[in-house]
Amino acid sequence: MAELRQEGEELVLHLSAFEKAEAVHGDLRVPMAQVVGLSVVEDIVDQVQGLKLPGSRVPGWFAVGTFVQRGQRTFAVVHHDTPRGIRVRLRDAPYDQLLVGSADPEAVVAQLGGQVS
Template sequence: MARIEIDGGDLVVTIEGLDKLWALKSRLTVPLTNVRGATVDPGIVKEPKGIRAPGAHLPGVITAGTFHRDGERVFWDVHDAAKAIVIELADERYARLVVEVEDPRTAVALIENALHRS
């Protein structure tokens, strides 16, 4: 699971628990100017992930780490599809962050509100 925060002009995604081990990351920081938007998207877990490098993928259990698909790099940290959000990025290492959060609607609202204020 991930925790979403806004710190000044940055979006901070903190990977919690053992997911740090599976995803090989503990924190991602992205300037809000490079965040295009966020959506609640439980269906995304059914889409092809691409090539895992590095990370873990056990269908129906966990998808965590970096995946390459169609020339894009996507970061995943999802156990429960119902709690998945997608954060679209521009001019960053990752094209998208797909993470599980405690309350998807609240996390998306936090991101979208920060984008409208910046």
């Protein structure tokens, strides 16, 4: 399962070997200075929209990889068995947002210094 954590001055999205194959992508690293928001999202698999470029997706079941809609780039790692997750909004980064499924999104957001609402 994908894991978000801060390592020094970077936010790192660690992917499992299977997720790397699904996404056709490796782990992601983003400077913390580019993170502009963290929020808990319900039904996260339904939040992934747009054209898959590259990645894997079965709507309502899972979405892993890069998705583009109206110029917005999203990197998603979400599965149906983890219906809640985290939205990470980014500025001046290769992606506009990250969507990551999580068993305990409140704890992850709090650990990363975000406000849990």
